[in-house]
Amino acid sequence: MNERTDVDTRKRLPDGQIEALEKAFRTLSxxxxxxxxxxxxxxxxxxxxxxxxxxxxxxxxxxxxxLGVRVDGTVPHxxxxxxxxxxxxxxxGGKVSIVQKLADRSQIGVVLVRGxxxxxxxxxxxxxxxxxxxxxxxxxxxxxxxxxxxxxxxxLNHRVLQLNSLIDTGIxxxxxxxxAPPHHLALERAASLTNASSGVLRxxxxxRTEEEGWFPHGGAPEGAGSRGxxxxxxxxxxxxxxxxxxxxxxSRSGIIPFDxxxxxxxxxxxxxxxxxxxxxxxxxxxxxxxxxxxxxAVAASIQxxxxxxxxxxxxxxxxxxxxxxxxxxxxxxYDCIPLPDGRFAMVIADVAGKGVPAALLVSSFxxxxxxxxxxxxxxVDLAVRLNRVIARASTEDKFxxxxxxxLTPSSGALETVSAGHNPVFLRHTDGTLRELSLGGIPLGxxxxxxxxxxxxxxxxxxxxxxxxxxxxxxxxxxxxxxxxADFPLKEFVxxxxxxxxxxxxxxxxxxxxxxxxxxxxxxxxxxLYLLKH
Amino acid sequence: MEQPFSLxxxxxxxxxxxxxxxxxxxxxxxxxxxxxxxHFEQGTRHIVINLGQSRVVNSVGMxxxxxxxxxxxxxxxxxxxxxLDPAVEKMLxxxxxxxxxxxxxxxxxxxxxxxxAGKPGP
Numbered sequence: 123m124n125e126r127t128d129v130d131t132r133k134r135l136p137d138g139q140i141e142a143l144e145k146a147f148r149t150l151s152x153x154x155x156x157x158x159x160x161x162x163x164x165x166x167x168x169x170x171x172x173x174x175x176x177x178x179x180x181x182x183x184x185x186x187x188x189l190g191v192r193v194d195g196t197v198p199h200x201x202x203x204x205x206x207x208x209x210x211x212x213x214x215g216g217k218v219s220i221v222q223k224l225a226d227r228s229q230i231g232v233v234l235v236r237g238x239x240x241x242x243x244x245x246x247x248x249x250x251x252x253x254x255x256x257x258x259x260x261x262x263x264x265x266x267x268x269x270x271x272x273x274x275x276x277x278l279n280h281r282v283l284q285l286n287s288l289i290d291t292g293i294x295x296x297x298x299x300x301x302a303p304p305h306h307l308a309l310e311r312a313a314s315l316t317n318a319s320s321g322v323l324r325x326x327x328x329x330r331t332e333e334e335g336w337f338p339h340g341g342a343p344e345g346a347g348s349r350g351x352x353x354x355x356x357x358x359x360x361x362x363x364x365x366x367x368x369x370x371x372x373s374r375s376g377i378i379p380f381d382x383x384x385x386x387x388x389x390x391x392x393x394x395x396x397x398x399x400x401x402x403x404x405x406x407x408x409x410x411x412x413x414x415x416x417x418x419a420v421a422a423s424i425q426x427x428x429x430x431x432x433x434x435x436x437x438x439x440x441x442x443x444x445x446x447x448x449x450x451x452x453x454x455x456y457d458c459i460p461l462p463d464g465r466f467a468m469v470i471a472d473v474a475g476k477g478v479p480a481a482l483l484v485s486s487f488x489x490x491x492x493x494x495x496x497x498x499x500x501x502v503d504l505a506v507r508l509n510r511v512i513a514r515a516s517t518e519d520k521f522x523x524x525x526x527x528x529l530t531p532s533s534g535a536l537e538t539v540s541a542g543h544n545p546v547f548l549r550h551t552d553g554t555l556r557e558l559s560l561g562g563i564p565l566g567x568x569x570x571x572x573x574x575x576x577x578x579x580x581x582x583x584x585x586x587x588x589x590x591x592x593x594x595x596x597x598x599x600x601x602x603x604x605x606x607a608d609f610p611l612k613e614f615v616x617x618x619x620x621x622x623x624x625x626x627x628x629x630x631x632x633x634x635x636x637x638x639x640x641x642x643x644x645x646x647x648x649x650l651y652l653l654k655h
Numbered sequence: 656m657e658q659p660f661s662l663x664x665x666x667x668x669x670x671x672x673x674x675x676x677x678x679x680x681x682x683x684x685x686x687x688x689x690x691x692x693x694h695f696e697q698g699t700r701h702i703v704i705n706l707g708q709s710r711v712v713n714s715v716g717m718x719x720x721x722x723x724x725x726x727x728x729x730x731x732x733x734x735x736x737x738x739l740d741p742a743v744e745k746m747l748x749x750x751x752x753x754x755x756x757x758x759x760x761x762x763x764x765x766x767x768x769x770x771x772a773g774k775p776g777p
Contacts, residue, residue: 154729276750280714283749290742310657314713319680338659338678372681372715
């Protein structure tokens with residue numbers, strides 16, 4: 123039977139004992155762990171009760187467990203502590219036990235056994251023992267407080283780390299020239315910030331996985347997600363689904379469930395990757411646009427070299443032309459080329475389409491045209507050959523409408539061929555117009571020797587010829603009304619008869635611009651005007 | 656992408672040099688702590704941890720590193736990290752590890768720092 127003894131701690135302590143207690147408290151407080159504290163308590167008690175055996179026990183649940191040297195191989199029966207004060211009990215065989223409740227609700231028990239044939243423990247010994255246990259309790263409270271403080275600091279630092287890493291990762295994944303793909307970096311960061319054991323990113327299209335990357339590298343760890351479950355998030359971009367999954371949140375005490383913060387972090391990192399991919403896409407698009415603009419600038423430069431800077435002077439005639447492309451590179455062409463036999467070839471052409479492909483086709487057209495003119499081919503043969511080579515040089519949707527006129531200046535003789543082009547207006551001196559449109563199909567429309575017809579006429583004094591592309595009659599204003607609808611070109615040609623060809627061109631362009639106003643020009647505008655003095 | 660964890664160690668002039676590779680997580684931290692403890696019990700008090708091949712460290716892994724630092728502090732020893740990836744260096748800095756542990760560019764620099772500090776190996 124245990125005999126319980128209540129001890130009055132208010133009794134006066136022997137001289138020098140206070141100092142011993144202070145020293146003991148310092149010793150106990152300096153211990154970094156409970157085990158170390160227990161070892162130190164055993165040493166302190168061993169020093170205070172020399173020759174006695176000190177055994178320490180701890181109870182965290184129902185059972186007592188040894189914390190060090192025991193009297194024998196068994197754990198003795200120890201009472202539970204009542205309240206916060208130490209409970210001292212006398213045990214059988216001259217032993218004494220003391221039990222103290224600790225700050226973490228566990229209990230520590232000390233069993234002292236007199237060594238040799240020592241006297242039984244006096245009441246003052248029991249008071250001292252109780253004081254030592256109270257000191258131990260206080261030292262343990264300090265230890266717990268220090269541990270809690272460290273855990274709090276660690277936790278706060280970790281939160282700062284998470285926020286900082288979130289910002290850094292956002293910056294890194296948004297770097298367009300980063301060495302690692304942004305989604306791989308984000309997976310790494312998400313795993314480390316949430317203490318996940320592993321993670322995976324799957325990119326799938328139409329339910330089929332196109333890319334799979336594990337963290338750590340090396341494929342799915344055995345039993346990933348089976349111990350502590352996982353969290354996931356996903357987004358869609360460019361027809362693909364990016365899905366991030368994290369598995370098995372680690373802690374020092376084993377695998378624990380992921381919490382809301384982990385999900386928030388994963389979602390945030392996933393959103394950063396999404397934004398980064400969108401930015402990368404827009405950046406690439408801008409680069410492509412820039413490259414196209416550079417190509418267009420080069421093509422425009424070539425185009426400008428093809429179009430005539432000035433037109434040749436023709437004795438007894440005045441000639442002027444204009445080309446206003448709707449984009450940087452146009453699909454219109456005009457020229458007046460002097461031929462070795464004294465004749466002049468007036469040409470106007472319009473490629474279906476605009477931009478670089480149209481400019482390239484114009485360039486081919488110009489090269490073939492000049493070659494065939496030098497070969498002095500009859501105009502209809504020239505058209506047949508041009509039709510064939512343009513058909514072979516262009517795609518199916520590309521063709522050229524053109525009008526050719528060979529002028530013999532001395533006689534005013536004019537031979538014309540239209541390859542599906544707008545009718546050319548010949549203005550007689552009385553103001554009446556004749557439309558010249560005989561010829562054949564547009565060039566390049568059919569890859570065959572399609573026959574062309576020509577018509578011949580003689581220009582009289584004061585007669586005028588206007589060659590133009592459809593950019594003039596089809597010019598539109600802000601309400602998409604056609605210039606031709608309100609101001610028929612024929613009427614303009616009939617009514618305007620300035621002395622100089624250049625004046626006519628200026629007036630025509632001014633009239634068109636007056637009609638269209640600030641509306642964007644949607645087609646190239648090209649015209650060639652000849653008048654015979 | 657980061658590799659699974661592994662480590663190697665060597666003792667030079669009674670200084671323990673642990674070189675890690677891969678994710679320093681619970682598994683990695685335990686392995687480092689076990690390797691440290693084995694040598695600590697034999698009296699080694701100056702430790703170099705080369706994290707050059709570890710670009711990712713989680714907080715569980717860091718808690719093991721902090722314990723090592725604390726044990727060395729109590730025993731008058733010192734830990735120096737080397738070959739740190741900038742991201743890892745920032746992590747350890749935010750977590751306050753460099754208040755009590757050193758960092759050097761290379762293992763050679765770390766060993767030299769022990770000499771300069773006038774702390775020859777025990």
